[in-house]
Amino acid sequence: MSIRQVSLQEVKQLARQAYYPLWSAAQSLGRDVKIYCHWTAGRHYQIFSDYHISITGDGSVYVSTDNFSDLKSATFRRNSGSISIALCCALDAVGRNNLGPYPPTEQQHNALAQVVCVLADALNLTIDINRVMTHAEAADNKDGLSPHEPYGPDSTCERWDLWVAREGDPAWSGGDFIRGNANYYRGQGLLKEY
Numbered sequence: 001m002s003i004r005q006v007s008l009q010e011v012k013q014l015a016r017q018a019y020y021p022l023w024s025a026a027q028s029l030g031r032d033v034k035i036y037c038h039w040t041a042g043r044h045y046q047i048f049s050d051y052h053i054s055i056t057g058d059g060s061v062y063v064s065t066d067n068f069s070d071l072k073s074a075t076f077r078r079n080s081g082s083i084s085i086a087l088c089c090a091l092d093a094v095g096r097n098n099l100g101p102y103p104p105t106e107q108q109h110n111a112l113a114q115v116v117c118v119l120a121d122a123l124n125l126t127i128d129i130n131r132v133m134t135h136a137e138a139a140d141n142k143d144g145l146s147p148h149e150p151y152g153p154d155s156t157c158e159r160w161d162l163w164v165a166r167e168g169d170p171a172w173s174g175g176d177f178i179r180g181n182a183n184y185y186r187g188q189g190l191l192k193e194y
């Protein structure tokens with residue numbers, strides 16, 4: 001199917017529809033469902049179908065499939081029982097002090113927090129590092145699992161998506177920033193209507 005824009009209600013509905021296949025795939029690996037947060041290393045309005053959900057520079061949300069249990073090749077050796085979300089950004093990012101000409105926008109961070117909150121609600125997930133991870137954290141196995149050799153910022157630095165959320169932020173602060181914002185929405189009940 002083609003890529004299409006969706007509302008938060010639709011995100012929740014699609015996550016509910018995929019609840020059992022996602023959970024059974026995750027539990028066959030002895031873990032809970034995971035939500036992985038990426039950046040595309042592209043431009044703000046360039047959408048790729050490697051991720052279930054993409055968020056463009058203005059905070060609009062798109063899906064590349066109506067089946068969130070579809071296997072995507074987003075997060076090396078971690079794709080079963082997971083949903084991948086990508087911020088469309090970070091082309092030519094060179095380090096945590098220089099995220100290039102297309103850094104993550106505030107609208108993208110706000111939408112990401114909302115999408116993570118809605119997915120976590122739909123899938124009954126605690127919003128913590130064991131269930132909601134950046135690709136940087138997943139790459140270095142920060143959840144204590146070892147599905148692969150580390151390849152993140154602490155090792156080969158092959159992938160470092162959202163190591164920081166904003167240019168110049170402290171190393172490894174990206175995941176806590178995203179989870180903190182998502183937990184803020186959850187705690188405030190701001191997305192209850194979804």
Ligand SMILES: [Zn+2]
Nearest residue numbers: 038039135161
């Ligand atoms: Zn990634």
